[in-house]
Amino acid sequence: MRDELPTAAIPGADLGWMLGVILQAWHEAVEDALSDVPQGIRGYRILTVAAHHKPATQSELARHLSIDRTVLPYILDELESAGLVERHVDAKDRRARRVVITDDGRVRLRRAEAAVQAAQDEVLAGVPTGTRKRFLHSASALALSIHSAQPYLDPCLAVLDVVRE
Amino acid sequence: MRDELPTAAIPGADLGWMLGVILQAWHEAVEDALSDVPQGIRGYRILTVAAHHKPATQSELARHLSIDRTVLPYILDELESAGLVERHVDAKDRRARRVVITDDGRVRLRRAEAAVQAAQDEVLAGVPTGTRKRFLHSASALALSIHSAQPYLDPCLAVLDVVRE
DNA sequence: TATTGTTATACTCTATAACTATA
DNA sequence: TATAGTTATAGAGTATAACAATA
Numbered sequence: 001m002r003d004e005l006p007t008a009a010i011p012g013a014d015l016g017w018m019l020g021v022i023l024q025a026w027h028e029a030v031e032d033a034l035s036d037v038p039q040g041i042r043g044y045r046i047l048t049v050a051a052h053h054k055p056a057t058q059s060e061l062a063r064h065l066s067i068d069r070t071v072l073p074y075i076l077d078e079l080e081s082a083g084l085v086e087r088h089v090d091a092k093d094r095r096a097r098r099v100v101i102t103d104d105g106r107v108r109l110r111r112a113e114a115a116v117q118a119a120q121d122e123v124l125a126g127v128p129t130g131t132r133k134r135f136l137h138s139a140s141a142l143a144l145s146i147h148s149a150q151p152y153l154d155p156c157l158a159v160l161d162v163v164r165e
Numbered sequence: 166m167r168d169e170l171p172t173a174a175i176p177g178a179d180l181g182w183m184l185g186v187i188l189q190a191w192h193e194a195v196e197d198a199l200s201d202v203p204q205g206i207r208g209y210r211i212l213t214v215a216a217h218h219k220p221a222t223q224s225e226l227a228r229h230l231s232i233d234r235t236v237l238p239y240i241l242d243e244l245e246s247a248g249l250v251e252r253h254v255d256a257k258d259r260r261a262r263r264v265v266i267t268d269d270g271r272v273r274l275r276r277a278e279a280a281v282q283a284a285q286d287e288v289l290a291g292v293p294t295g296t297r298k299r300f301l302h303s304a305s306a307l308a309l310s311i312h313s314a315q316p317y318l319d320p321c322l323a324v325l326d327v328v329r330e
Numbered sequence: 331t332a333t334t335g336t337t338a339t340a341c342t343c344t345a346t347a348a349c350t351a352t353a
Numbered sequence: 354t355a356t357a358g359t360t361a362t363a364g365a366g367t368a369t370a371a372c373a374a375t376a
Binding site: 010011012013014015016017018019020021022023024025026027030041045048049051052053064066116120123124126127131132134135136137138139140141142143144145146147149 | 175176177178179180181182183184185186187188189190191192195206210213214216217218229231281285288289291292296297299300301302303304305306307308309310311312314
Binding site: 058 | 334335
């Protein structure tokens with residue numbers, strides 16, 4: 001370990017600071033691009049998971065979004081009253097609700113995905129293609145490494161367990 | 166543009182999500198390692214800037230930390246009453262206070278830097294050295310690209326204007 | 331008895347507004 | 354008049370606690 005760290009190169013610009021700068025720019029750009037999706041980025045993520053994974057329960061969604069489960073109801077209420085998702089009682093465990101995306105939800109998601117992609121491209125536009133690729137790939141590897149090492153007994157979301165259509 | 170994006174590869178794990186996972190892990194580990202520094206990460210960053218840059222005003226520090234200037238007083242109060250920094254009235258503009266680090270502050274910072282480094286190493290330990298290096302370098306390039314494109318008329322902090330001892 | 335989802339409440343954090351002292 | 358720093362207050366966001374339904 002003890003790599004050639006940019007941390008040492010620019011005092012005050014530690015890794016956390018750098019990631020904060022990037023993430024903040026990403027958030028602003030993407031939140032802006034998602035003005036027509038209820039609850040913005042959170043609503044978008046819920047739609048994404050609902051569309052591409054097998055229906056998750058609210059607890060699973062909460063863990064995936066890294067928020068408390070008590071925050072979910074009002075987010076889902078908005079998505080549901082906008083007709084983008086539905087809460088289905090799980091047949092095997094009638095306490096749990098599976099969040100299912102509607103046809104309208106899929107249409108809205110499709111538009112949103114394009115908008116998010118465009119916004120993200122703009123955030124990344126300041127560095128050359130090679131740097132961009134290296135950043136996306138290494139960030140992906142690192143995030144999955146951290147995520148899969150989470151001490152959850154009950155795993156957050158089987159991120160790799162994707163339902164391919 | 167339109168690179169081979171992990172975004173498309175793993176639905177629900179967009180760039181913002183990945184950075185959030187990494188940054189959260191970093192925050193937890195580092196905040197933990199900085200238990201003896203008043204105000205944790207923020208206190209640490211203030212000490213770092215005060216030690217390695219020419220003394221910044223509180224407005225400059227606020228912008229560097231991406232917080233409102235009204236949040237700084239209570240942070241500085243703690244650092245000052247712990248004897249780690251001092252507020253010096255700027256001779257050229259008696260309204261402004263320059264935040265200066267004390268000798269005790271430098272000692273505390275030295276310990277803190279080692280602790281932060283160790284914590285960060287642990288966060289990054291899950292991926293191979295090459296990935297780690299690529300991540301740190303590309304993140305650095307991207308963060309500086311975004312940061313220098315900020316629409317501040319009054320620049321946040323001349324990150325490159327470092328005072329080398 | 332434990333867990334899912336829900337609601338109400340309390341708490342934390344942040345930003346807004348108003349003030350002072352300088353410019 | 355505008356800006357740096359400060360303070361008090363209001364607002365947004367979050368978690369804590371208590372509840373009903375189900376396991």
